[in-house]
Amino acid sequence: MALATFSVRMDESLKRQFDALCSDFGMNATTAFNVFARAVVRERRIPFEIQASxxxxxxxxxxxxxxxxxxxxxxxxxxxxxxxxxxxxxxxxxxxxxx
CATH class of the missing domain: 1.10.287 (Helix Hairpins)
Incomplete structure (x- = not known):
């Protein structure tokens, strides 16, 4: 399977927090985004609720x-x-x- 690059822009502080949390889970950000993408494709929906505060x-x-x-x-x-x-x-x- 061919690989593609996916670039995401986000707040620097959020990225640091996300990277640290992913590390706690034993993965990197790339793996976490792949897990998310697979869940979206498999379930055909965003796997969590999105709503206004x-x-x-x-x-x-x-x-x-x-x-x-x-x-x-x-x-x-x-x-x-x-x-x-x-x-x-x-x-x-x-x-x-x-x-």
Whole structure:
């Protein structure tokens, strides 16, 4: 089987940490990347979950909430009660005109 070169750029500190950990496992970085590549091909997926951190999710959620809050204030509906909100939702669902 012919070999190919695969070059990866990464933060120098991360590389040092990765190399040290691979050494603890008894392998080098090349072997670790080969193990990863074989797992991806075999399983036909990334063999671990990739997701955004909770901090980003919370920040995005808070920004969306604050934007909705500002929009409600602009439209003069920031003080609606829960019953009034539910009535607006009901009217919207059933195609009724809102006042």
């Amino acid at each position: 909770d901090d980003i999710t919370r920040q995005d959620g808070m920004q969306a909430f604050m934007a909705l809050r500002a929009q409600a204030k602009e439209n003069g509906v920031q003080d609606l009660t829960l019953e009034e909100i539910n009535e607006e939702i009901r009217k919207s669902r059933y195609g009724e005109e809102t006042e």
